[in-house]
Amino acid sequence: MDNVINSIGIIIYTTLLYTPPLLFAALGSCFSENSGVVNIGIEGMMTIGAFIGATVGHFTGMPWISFLCGGLAGALFGALHALATGKLNADQTISGTAINFLAPGVAILLAKALFNSSDTVPLAPAEKIPLLLNGVFSGGTVWDNFFKNVLTNYATTYLVFIAVLVVWFVFYRTKFGLRLRACGEHPAACDTLGINVLGIRFFSVCMSGFLAGLGGASVTMATMNQFRPTSIVGQGFIAIAAVIFGKFRPQGAMWACLLFGMCSGLKIVLGSNSVISAQLISMIPFVVTVIVLILFVGRSHVPAANGKPYIKSK
Amino acid sequence: MGISPIAAYQRLITGAFGSTRYLSYCIVYATPLIFTGLAVAFSFRTGVFNIGAEGQFVVGSMAACVVGILVPAPSIVLIPLCFLVAALAGALWGVIVGFLKTRFGINEVLSMIMFNWIAFYLSNYIADLDIIHSTGSAEATKNVADAAMILLPKGLIDGLSLAPKANWGIFLAIIATVIVYVVINKTTTGYELKAVGFNRSAAEYGGINVNRSILLALAISGALAGIGGATQLLGQGGRISIFTAQENFGFQGISVALIGASNPVGVFFAGLFYGALKYGGTKLNLIQAPSEVIDIITGTVVFFIAISHIFRIRVRKGGRQHG
Numbered sequence: 001m002d003n004v005i006n007s008i009g010i011i012i013y014t015t016l017l018y019t020p021p022l023l024f025a026a027l028g029s030c031f032s033e034n035s036g037v038v039n040i041g042i043e044g045m046m047t048i049g050a051f052i053g054a055t056v057g058h059f060t061g062m063p064w065i066s067f068l069c070g071g072l073a074g075a076l077f078g079a080l081h082a083l084a085t086g087k088l089n090a091d092q093t094i095s096g097t098a099i100n101f102l103a104p105g106v107a108i109l110l111a112k113a114l115f116n117s118s119d120t121v122p123l124a125p126a127e128k129i130p131l132l133l134n135g136v137f138s139g140g141t142v143w144d145n146f147f148k149n150v151l152t153n154y155a156t157t158y159l160v161f162i163a164v165l166v167v168w169f170v171f172y173r174t175k176f177g178l179r180l181r182a183c184g185e186h187p188a189a190c191d192t193l194g195i196n197v198l199g200i201r202f203f204s205v206c207m208s209g210f211l212a213g214l215g216g217a218s219v220t221m222a223t224m225n226q227f228r229p230t231s232i233v234g235q236g237f238i239a240i241a242a243v244i245f246g247k248f249r250p251q252g253a254m255w256a257c258l259l260f261g262m263c264s265g266l267k268i269v270l271g272s273n274s275v276i277s278a279q280l281i282s283m284i285p286f287v288v289t290v291i292v293l294i295l296f297v298g299r300s301h302v303p304a305a306n307g308k309p310y311i312k313s314k
Numbered sequence: 315m316g317i318s319p320i321a322a323y324q325r326l327i328t329g330a331f332g333s334t335r336y337l338s339y340c341i342v343y344a345t346p347l348i349f350t351g352l353a354v355a356f357s358f359r360t361g362v363f364n365i366g367a368e369g370q371f372v373v374g375s376m377a378a379c380v381v382g383i384l385v386p387a388p389s390i391v392l393i394p395l396c397f398l399v400a401a402l403a404g405a406l407w408g409v410i411v412g413f414l415k416t417r418f419g420i421n422e423v424l425s426m427i428m429f430n431w432i433a434f435y436l437s438n439y440i441a442d443l444d445i446i447h448s449t450g451s452a453e454a455t456k457n458v459a460d461a462a463m464i465l466l467p468k469g470l471i472d473g474l475s476l477a478p479k480a481n482w483g484i485f486l487a488i489i490a491t492v493i494v495y496v497v498i499n500k501t502t503t504g505y506e507l508k509a510v511g512f513n514r515s516a517a518e519y520g521g522i523n524v525n526r527s528i529l530l531a532l533a534i535s536g537a538l539a540g541i542g543g544a545t546q547l548l549g550q551g552g553r554i555s556i557f558t559a560q561e562n563f564g565f566q567g568i569s570v571a572l573i574g575a576s577n578p579v580g581v582f583f584a585g586l587f588y589g590a591l592k593y594g595g596t597k598l599n600l601i602q603a604p605s606e607v608i609d610i611i612t613g614t615v616v617f618f619i620a621i622s623h624i625f626r627i628r629v630r631k632g633g634r635q636h637g
Contacts, residue, residue, distance in 0.1 A: 040365075080617075084617065084620055084621050088621040089623075090620035090621040090623075091620050093363060094572055094616060094619060094620035095617060095620040095621070097565075097568055097569065097572065097616055098613045098614070098616035098617035098619075098620055099613070099617075100565070100613075101569065101609045101610070101612045101613030101616060102609070102610060102613030102614065102617065103613075104606075104609060105606045105607070105608075105609030105610040105612075105613055106606075106610060108604065108606040108609075109604050109606045109607065109610065112604040112606070113604075230558065230559055233558075233559045233560070234431065234559075234560065237427045237430075238427070240423075240424075240427070241424050241427050241428060244421050244423070244424040245424065277439055277442060279435045279436075279438040279439035279442060280435070280439055282435045283431070283432055283435040283436065283439075286428040286429075286431045286432050286435075287428075287432060289424075289428050290414070290420075290425060290428050290429075290432075293414070293418070293420045293424070293425070294414070294418050294420070302421070
């Protein structure tokens with residue numbers, strides 16, 4: 001029994017360790033997709049955020065400022081995507097693909113310029129995102145250990161769930177959120193009502209870059225302690241998948257991200273006793289997603305104008 | 315960093331085109347990209363965005379690898395067999411996604427991302443099986459039988475001082491380019507596929523079976539990517555390593571398709587261009603210039619392709635003033 005409690009504790013711990021980067025990025029994706037802009041460049045925006053976060057962290061030693069800088073770096077590339085897809089009405093997929101080449105290229109190039117290596121210098125514990133409730137649970141008894149696993153987490157873990165609440169509130173309880181979603185459904189109708197479609201889309205795509213950047217920074221500043229070219233491998237795409245899976249709603253994306261995060265956790269727990277191939281276990285989240293889609297979700301409602309540039313008629 | 319950009323470009327260009335050896339390296343680098351580029355371009359024409367070329371490439375490569383290791387046969391049987399199973403595996407990977415889309419209405423971009431990862435881990439899993447895994451310490455498969463390899467004859471490679479892994483793949487790529495061109499532009503099927511790409515509802519109204527077209531397009535696209543995987547395997551190392559991250563041939567294929575404007579002939583040359591960049595990029599490290607510049611160049615090119623119609627509109631407006 002104690003073993004079971006312990007294992008569950010470890011699975012929850014690893015789930016909460018792997019979920020925040022995905023969830024930050026997924027919230028970002030929610031912003032842009034709901035406003036009608038496909039943002040496949042999330043992956044690249046996460047990479048630049050991951051690099052800038054770890055780098056600023058190393059040079060300033062101030063974790064929260066660095067975390068924010070990671071987000072701003074993502075927002076910068078978000079602005080590039082927003083400019084291309086908004087005013088210049090570029091193909092959104094192509095522009096996003098370009099970002100996925102540009103941002104990691106820039107990140108590794110800067111890493112080589114600043115550190116003479118493609119990795120950044122590892123952050124000292126004090127330079128990382130702080131652990132909350134650290135030392136409250138000594139880990140002496142089984143339950144104490146369980147709560148230590150479940151509750152002693154990096155502050156980003158707590159922050160990301162607050163962010164879900166905030167994004168949900170903005171989307172469904174504010175006038176701005178209604179307008180944002182309307183821009184994704186019927187931009188022409190919004191325009192006739194005097195809503196600035198391009199402005200809202202510009203803001204949403206920048207916001208998606210900002211959140212993706214935070215997601216990237218939470219990889220290099222919490223889960224790990226440095227940036228490497230392999231820090232962000234596919235998390236951005238998984239986040240996009242989570243958003244589609246979660247029917248383009250922030251709360252849906254949250255459950256999807258938790259599922260992906262839990263599978264990463266299972267991989268570590270099950271992987272330690274090598275009865276099942278680690279490769280097959282790694283496959284679980286992706287197979288599960290497909291099965292869940294077939295059985296329960298089916299045709300998800302895509303914002304009607306998603307992917308279509310809005311060209312204002314003169 | 316203090317590296318003269320001129321020196322870097324010089325290095326990039328002499329590194330890529332300096333000798334027959336370098337040139338053949340570029341072609342070797344370009345071959346798989348031409349295939350994934352064609353795969354993505356073909357699907358673009360049908361209005362499906364094949365972000366899954368990555369996975370189709372991987373399963374094709376692995377299928378060819380398994381056959382190349384396990385089937386004892388002479389070259390004349392083994393090589394076509396390897397390519398056939400690679401094409402089938404790639405096509406299957408594409409068709410599954412197409413089926414999920416047409417039967418269950420599942421967003422194809424989502425399921426392709428999932429199937430890319432499933433292919434990735436499946437390949438690693440197969441590479442780890444006892445009968446496939448290398449008997450040595452390498453984290454890779456055994457080498458495929460020599461009879462399965464498609465390298466150019468040793469005499470020719472030495473005679474022209476080509477890259478040691480120069481292979482027949484590029485000729486297959488040329489054939490594939492011609493076939494794709496003909497299918498898209500000269501056949502009824504190609505016309506139907508394009509019609510679906512232009513306007514799905516209109517195509518359906520015109521009596522075209524849209525679901526069948528999507529499945530067919532993804533099957534052909536997947537087969538192309540799968541064959542690309544086989545050429546990479548049989549023309550290069552002859553074995554597959556256990557990877558920790560995707561190799562990105564499929565994602566680079568997206569750029570190749572975009573640079574080639576989804577036109578088969580354009581894709582062929584875009585593939586060569588990208589291959590030269592990739593190979594030239596490896597040379598940049600020699601003068602301590604970072605090879606990531608290549609990603610930045612590619613990204614910039616693709617970005618300008620994305621906003622290119624702005625320039626077109628400007629030109630058209632200019633023309634109108636004259637009239």
